[in-house]
Amino acid sequence: MPPFDVAEGDPFGPHNLPYGVFSLPGSTERRVGVRLGDTILDAGAAAAALGSPYVSLLARPTLNPLLAAGRTAWSDVRRALTAWVTVPSHRETIEPLFHPLSSVTLHLPFEVADYVDFYASENHARNVGQIFRPDAEDSLTPNWKHLPIGYHGRSGTVVVSGTDVVRPSGQRKAPSDPAPVFGPSVRLDIEAEVGFVVGTPSQLGSPVPLAAFRDHVFGLCLLNDWSARDVQAWEYVPLGPFLGKSFTTSVSAWITPLDALEEARVAPPERTHALLPYLDDSQEEPAGYDLRISVAINGHIVSEPPFSTMYWTAAQQLAHMTVNGASLRTGDLYGSGTVSGPTQRERGSLLELTWNGRDPLDLPDGKRTFLEDGDVVTLTAWAPGPDGVRVGLGEVTGRIVAGS
Known part of the structure; x- marks a missing residue:
């Protein structure tokens, strides 16, 4: 099933889009990702592929830059991500940037301060x-x-x-x-x-x-x-x-x-x-x-x-x-x-x-x-x-x- 075609009622559908940090098999490079169904979208790679102004917040090894950007940026990035995974014209560009959750390693998603x-x-x-x-x-x-x-x-x-x-x-x-x-x-x-x-x-x-x-x-x-x-x-x-x-x-x-x-x-x-x-x-x-x-x-x-x-x-x-x-x-x-x-x-x-x-x-x-x-x-x-x-x-x- 293509990653966009999440089953109706899936608790990790486009209404959710939680953030995580992952690495691919054989790599130590950590990437910010967004969960959709049982897949994870490489959010930084998607931002770069679509020419998004949010690439500096998403093409990072931790969520901290996005966290520090503030509420307006949080809402803007979420709207952009929702569009990327729901608007049909984006499919061809970002479909290769999804990875099965079963194939990646998940990491602590942010650097804990206190x-x-x-x-x-x-x-x-x-x-x-x-x-x-x-x-x-x-x-x-x-x-x-x-x-x-x-x-x-x-x-x-x-x-x-x-x-x-x-x-x-x-x-x-x-x-x-x-x-x-x-x-x-x-x-x-x-x-x-x-x-x-x-x-x-x-x-x-x-x-x-x-x-x-x-x-x-x-x-x-x-x-x-x-x-x-x-x-x-x-x-x-x-x-x-x-x-x-x-x-x-x-x-x-x-x-x-x-x-x-x-x-x-x-x-x-x-x-x-x-x-x-x-x-x-x-x-x-x-x-x-x-x-x-x-x-x-x-x-x-x-x-x-x-x-x-x-x-x-x-x-x-x-x-x-x-x-x-x-x-x-x-x-x-x-x-x-x-x-x-x-x-x-x-x-x-x-x-x-x-x-x-x-x-x-x-x-x-x-x-x-x-x-x-x-x-x-x-x-x-x-x-x-x-x-x-x-x-x-x-x-x-x-x-x-x-x-x-």
């Missing part, structure tokens, strides 16, 4: 509170309804989907242990998240308001922020996550531009506490997204977390992240935090799904409380698109391997 992870799901936060503070009057911490809680992670260990996840080692100490021990994590977990990719930078000392979210954020991707729960539990007081989180964060090979997700925009859950002005989105356009995530372990779906339930939006997270004057850089990545819905089937971590190991999952290949070596975790997702068509968000997958 990485921040949030804690924005009320369902997740309440579950964690009930697990670790069962006697507390309120399972949420006192600050949770007033600000998006987050921490700075390690950008150098953000990897593309398909990269093996080496089981981390560190100190751990159970409450009954007389002293800490060192060794591989025995409570390795997932966190089903959505990552937001910053394009346009900001100036140091200048907060980014809610209304400027779409001027700075280019798009989103799926994200799995792997967690060593036993290492984290021993180290995180008082300064927060460190070795238990910094070993690996996996992201999808595809970055879906926000412009492809117009039909997926929804209002966030009702606010139960008055917000300070810089976070008050009551008069802003809806900033939530209706994304349907599936979590599979060894091919067996264990959870389907709904992103529409997230209490704090990506716009609020960006505003809070910069309200102290911290600047944005092109390639900044921030994660939503674990996505969990109100039911057991919608929990986005094994910590919640097994209630900290109390209730093992029954999988076709045996019971699980936390991940075992050889387990393969895959996150997939889709969002509502135009005329009832789905927008595919690709996948992020990782296989657990033993540490050295």
